[in-house]
Amino acid sequence: MTITNDWKWPHFTKQEMQCQCGCGAAQMDPAFMDRLEELRKAFGKPMSISSGYRCAAHNLAVAHTGISGPHTTGHAVDIRITSPDAWQLLKLAVGLGFTGIGVSQQGPHASRFLHLDDLTAPAYPRPWVGSY
Ligand SMILES: [Zn+2]
Numbered sequence: 001m002t003i004t005n006d007w008k009w010p011h012f013t014k015q016e017m018q019c020q021c022g023c024g025a026a027q028m029d030p031a032f033m034d035r036l037e038e039l040r041k042a043f044g045k046p047m048s049i050s051s052g053y054r055c056a057a058h059n060l061a062v063a064h065t066g067i068s069g070p071h072t073t074g075h076a077v078d079i080r081i082t083s084p085d086a087w088q089l090l091k092l093a094v095g096l097g098f099t100g101i102g103v104s105q106q107g108p109h110a111s112r113f114l115h116l117d118d119l120t121a122p123a124y125p126r127p128w129v130g131s132y
Contacts, residue, residue, distance in 0.1 A: 009033045011040040017052030017077075025055050029074040032118055035096055036077065039116075042092045045085070050113050051078040070100060070124065076117035078102075082109045089114060099126040 007014045012033070018026040040047055054062070054071035063069045070076035081089055086105060093101065093116050102115030119126050 009037045011037060011047070012049065016049045019053050019055045019058050020051065021055060021058035021061070023055050023058070026053050027074045028053055032075045035098070035118055036116075039089070039093055039096050039098070042096065043089055047089070048080040049077055050080045052076075070115075070117045070119055073117075073119065075119050076100070076115060078113045078115045080110070080113050082112040086112070086114055099128065100124065101129045102132060103129065104132040 014026050017028050018024055051071060053074055054069070056067040056072055059065060059069045059072050060067045063071070071078075079089065082105065090101060090103075093114075098116045098118050100115070100117035100119050104111075104113050104115070106112070115130075115132075117124075
């Protein structure tokens, strides 16, 4: 992939947004990243990214959405978080225009997360709340 120096979101690194298959792709949508940065500022605390961009092959391997899920669009992240922070983040995310909310809040706290995206209908069924 092309290495660029135009990463402009101070609270997030390109590395944490990269596909975790090792391909190095981090094709995050700039408008989505702007929205995520706004959310980070409103939240006021670190947000730990457990999944950012995914290439089609990696998404096929790890998600039920096959080769074209939300993470392949650069419009989605998963954030390691648990209540009460999860409640606060969810509240802020809805107010800032995130349209897809995935909730994984069962089991060990360290593996709990929220999925956030800003996808739109008709390509995706949005607004949407799902659980894992
Ligand atoms: Zn990949």
